[in-house]
Amino acid sequence: MAKRGKKYQESLKLIDKNKLYDPEEAMALVPEIAKAKFDETVELHVKLGVDGRHADQQVRGAVLLPHGTGKTKKVLVFAKGDKASEAEAAGADYVGAEDMVAKIQNENWFDFDAVVATPDMMGIVGRLGRILGPKGLMPNPKSGTVTFDIEKAVKEIKAGKVEYRLDKTNIIHVPIGKVSFGKEKLMDNFNTIMEAIIKAKPAAAKGAYLKSVTVTTTMGPGIKINSAKIVK
Incomplete structure (x- = not known):
């Protein structure tokens, strides 16, 4: 010191x-x-x-x-079906649904810097409110992280949003x-x-x-x- x-x-x-x-x-x-x-x-x-x-x-x-920001953020996306595929194509580091909720809850896993979710996934993402909220990681419509436009959201975060x-x-x-x-x-x-x-x-x-x-x-x-x- x-x-x-x-x-x-x-x-x-x-x-x-x-x-x-x-x-x-x-x-x-x-x-x-x-x-x-x-x-x-x-x-x-x-x-x-x-x-x-x-x-x-x-x-x-x-x-x-x-x-x-000079740092490329790791992005976790909560999505299913076509939206999950869109997230992967846009360069999301992790894509999942209930499996990712379980991983965060059970393993105290936080190898990501930003979280994006489609609106229909907020029911399950809501279970993580107490964990993600204090860390400032909870998806929010105001910051563009609750959206069906997954490609745009992921690319903007990667670009320095x-x-x-x-x-x-x-x-x-x-x-x-x-x-x-x-x-x-x-x-x-x-x-x-x-x-x-x-x-x-x-x-x-x-x-x-x-x-x-x-x-x-x-x-x-x-x-x-x-x-x-x-x-x-």
């Missing part, structure tokens, strides 16, 4: 904790604070001025990042790429996700909507972004 601590401290020195950075400045700083030996993921954390406990203040959706949703503290955490992407690609992805979050502002939200916007790398400290400078 001491080793990580030293690198983290070095990264910390590059950031002015009291400053709100322009988005471009923040993205340019990302490679400098990334000290790990692997290509770190760049994560965006957006605290919103909403109360997610109220249904009319929920913020949730999905957006296709122009440059993807990310889901955003509030956690219990009203913060959205979402990956926007890898350190190796560089400033321009990270900016494109950042603007795309921020635009989606701003558009998703609930009518019931009062006061400042963007409370804080921070970008971090897997092992690095956070860089605070000036929300007034975000493209709206």
Whole structure:
């Protein structure tokens, strides 16, 4: 741990904790604070001025990042018959029905990053609500993961579609790429996700909507972004 601590401290020195950075400045700083030996993921954390406990203040959706996330997601599809064949042809990693429900329940199996289901399968997928829900993996019509258009859903997830949703503290955490992407690609992805979050502002939200916007790398400290400078 001491080793990580030293690198983290070095990264910390590059950031002015009291400053709100322009988005471009923040993205340019990302490679400098990334000290790990692997290509770190760049994560965006957006605290919103909403109360997610109220249904009319929920913020949730999905957006296709122009440059993807740098990680190819493993997709599990719940479908039968022609739709199962469509899923396989589209590149789904796992396709099944009751057998997959049993595998998850009995073997605590989670070798997947996203779940898609046809609407007629939600009866059996619902049994996994308590397991998939807390992990943010439950299929949902709002994010396009409950659909009969299985081919589109699988291909979009593989291409870099990310889901955003509030956690219990009203913060959205979402990956926007890898350190190796560089400033321009990270900016494109950042603007795309921020635009989606701003558009998703609930009518019931009062006061400042963007409370804080921070970008971090897997092992690095956070860089605070000036929300007034975000493209709206």
